[in-house]
Amino acid sequence: MALKNPILIVGGGLGGLTAALALARHGQPVRVLEGAPSFGAIGYGIQFGPNVFHVFDRIGVSDAVLEKADSPPALLMLDALNGGEVTRVPTGSSFRSRFKYPYIIIHRIDLHNALLDACRRDPLITLVPDAMVTRFDDQGDSVTVTTEDGRSFEGAALIGADGIRSRTRAQLLNDGDPQPNGFMGFRTIVPMGDVTADVQREIVALWGGPGFHIVHCPLRHGTLFNIVAVFRRSTHSERGDVAAYRAELEHAYRNAHPTMKALLAMLDLSRRQAVGDRDPIRHWHRGRVVLLGDAAHPTLQSLAQGGCMAIEDGLCRRGRRLRGGLPTV
Numbered sequence: 001m002a003l004k005n006p007i008l009i010v011g012g013g014l015g016g017l018t019a020a021l022a023l024a025r026h027g028q029p030v031r032v033l034e035g036a037p038s039f040g041a042i043g044y045g046i047q048f049g050p051n052v053f054h055v056f057d058r059i060g061v062s063d064a065v066l067e068k069a070d071s072p073p074a075l076l077m078l079d080a081l082n083g084g085e086v087t088r089v090p091t092g093s094s095f096r097s098r099f100k101y102p103y104i105i106i107h108r109i110d111l112h113n114a115l116l117d118a119c120r121r122d123p124l125i126t127l128v129p130d131a132m133v134t135r136f137d138d139q140g141d142s143v144t145v146t147t148e149d150g151r152s153f154e155g156a157a158l159i160g161a162d163g164i165r166s167r168t169r170a171q172l173l174n175d176g177d178p179q180p181n182g183f184m185g186f187r188t189i190v191p192m193g194d195v196t197a198d199v200q201r202e203i204v205a206l207w208g209g210p211g212f213h214i215v216h217c218p219l220r221h222g223t224l225f226n227i228v229a230v231f232r233r234s235t236h237s238e239r240g241d242v243a244a245y246r247a248e249l250e251h252a253y254r255n256a257h258p259t260m261k262a263l264l265a266m267l268d269l270s271r272r273q274a275v276g277d278r279d280p281i282r283h284w285h286r287g288r289v290v291l292l293g294d295a296a297h298p299t300l301q302s303l304a305q306g307g308c309m310a311i312e313d314g315l316c317r318r319g320r321r322l323r324g325g326l327p328t329v
């Protein structure tokens with residue numbers, strides 16, 4: 001039975017929007033509070049294993065996602081020093097018949113839009129942009145959140161889907177900031193026609209080396225090419241300019257295969273991202289407040305499962321309920 005008050009979700013990322021759809025599909029009103037001025041995603045590629053489709057089917061977005069996604073014929077791991085093939089995982093028809101669903105790569109903007117469009121069509125979901133939540137108060141029979149600009153929203157329960165720097169988690173657990181793990185990343189998308197490196201363009205490739213790797217894959221039906229370069233650097237907390245970042249990359253990848261160096265030359269070096277991590281925690285909820293996705297269990301990008309798991313967390317399973325009638329997520 002649906003609760004009269006909406007359930008509040010802090011964060012309109014992959015996990016938050018999925019939770020909103022899952023709850024609304026059970027007849028539960030939801031209010032999603034997003035801190036950014038508008039709902040959206042930073043535009044890079046994301047890979048999903050077939051596990052994510054169990055959720056997409058249940059919230060009714062599989063077709064919309066598949067329409068925008070590419071299914072590579074293989075995942076390839078290459079030795080970053082000599083270019084040799086380490087392993088190849090075929091992801092074509094045999095993979096699909098074993099796992100029932102494909103392995104996909106999709107532009108984050110396209111994925112976000114598929115979830116957002118479904119949310120906008122559902123009258124039980126209210127999307128509130130520009131609502132940076134600063135604190136919550138759990139009154140026992142309801143929860144109130146307050147935003148940076150002084151608004152407050154009341155709900156039956158609160159889901160903190162506010163990412164690795166979750167304020168909901170900070171208040172719930174007070175376990176500090178995520179810790180940089182010493183790795184830095186650059187991400188770039190270029191038109192496929194501009195790719196100068198001699199690489200296999202239709203597959204997902206990971207070039208792995210000591211303290212550095214590069215992942216690349218096609219996007220938007222082979223029209224775009226996505227490159228991610230991640231490397232370890234002791235100066236990860238220092239800010240630099242493009243020239244400094246270029247020097248840093250050249251040093252980190254000095255022993256890399258020439259093809260990797262050609263890929264590095266295509267990177268946009270204007271923005272680099274530090275990779276953060278947190279220690280695992282045993283409990284993700286207290287009272288009427290629960291965490292999901294990166295707020296609960298940030299996952300290193302090298303697993304390519306953090307987004308999958310945020311989406312899986314977002315699915316509300318019928319029949320499992322917390323004391324007091326709150327649906328579990």
Ligand SMILES: Cc1cc2nc3c(=O)[nH]c(=O)nc-3n(C[C@H](O)[C@H](O)[C@H](O)COP(=O)(O)OP(=O)(O)OC[C@H]3O[C@@H](n4cnc5c(N)ncnc54)[C@H](O)[C@@H]3O)c2cc1C
Binds near residue numbers: 035036132292293
């Ligand atoms: C380089 C890189 C590559 C990756 N590749 C993959 C991949 O291939 N496959 C995969 O499955 N995963 C991948 N991941 C991991 C994946 O991106 C994350 O695990 C996923 O985005 C987590 O989703 P989320 O909804 O929990 O949090 P987020 O996506 O971080 O969303 C949180 C949302 O909350 C909002 N917010 C934050 N604070 C507040 C607040 N106080 N009030 C209101 N709103 C707030 C934010 O604006 C944001 O919209 C990758 C990560 C990185 C860094």
